[in-house]
Amino acid sequence: MKKLLIVSAFAALASGCVTNYRNDGGDSDLKPEIVRDRVYEKYDISQKTVTATEQNIGIIPFGTFNMFNLGGMAKHYADNVEKQGFAQESIMRAKNGAYALACEQSGCDTLVGVRYDVVYKSYFFWNEATVTVTGYPAKLTGIEFHKAKLD
Numbered sequence: 001m002k003k004l005l006i007v008s009a010f011a012a013l014a015s016g017c018v019t020n021y022r023n024d025g026g027d028s029d030l031k032p033e034i035v036r037d038r039v040y041e042k043y044d045i046s047q048k049t050v051t052a053t054e055q056n057i058g059i060i061p062f063g064t065f066n067m068f069n070l071g072g073m074a075k076h077y078a079d080n081v082e083k084q085g086f087a088q089e090s091i092m093r094a095k096n097g098a099y100a101l102a103c104e105q106s107g108c109d110t111l112v113g114v115r116y117d118v119v120y121k122s123y124f125f126w127n128e129a130t131v132t133v134t135g136y137p138a139k140l141t142g143i144e145f146h147k148a149k150l151d
C-alpha cells in the first residue's frame with residue numbers, strides 16, 4: 001500500500017500541463033487586402049441651427065456611476081451620441097437626452113456640427129448635469145452604392 005501511495009504521488013508530481021502553440025500565420029504582415037462594396041449616405045442639411053436642453057440628476061454617485069438617476073424630458077435616447085470613456089453618467093444621460101430632444105424638435109435624423117454646453121455640479125450625495133446641444137439638423141435623403149474595384 002505504501003508503494004502504491006509513493007508511485008501515485010510521484011506520478012502526480014511528474015505530470016503537468018502541456019500547452020501546444022500552433023502558428024497559422026494569423027499575425028503575419030502578408031494579409032490580403034479585403035475589398036468591399038461601399039455605401040455612402042446622402043443628407044439634406046438645414047442652414048438653421050436647432051438647440052435643446054436636458055438636465056439629469058444623479059443620486060448617490062459612485063465615481064462615474066449613480067445609484068439613481070432623475071430628470072430628463074426625452075422620451076428616448078439617441079443612438080449616435082459620442083460615448084466618452086469615463087465621463088460621469090449624469091453628463092452622458094443629459095447629452096443623450098438633449099441630442100434626442102433636438103432631433104425630435106426639428107424632425108431630423110441626425111445633427112451635424114454638434115456643440116455641447118455642459119454645466120456639471122457635483123455635491124456629496126448628488127450631482128446635476130445640464131447640457132445644451134446646438135447643431136444643424138440633417139435628414140437622410142438616400143444612399144449611393146459604389147461597387148468594389150477588383151483589379
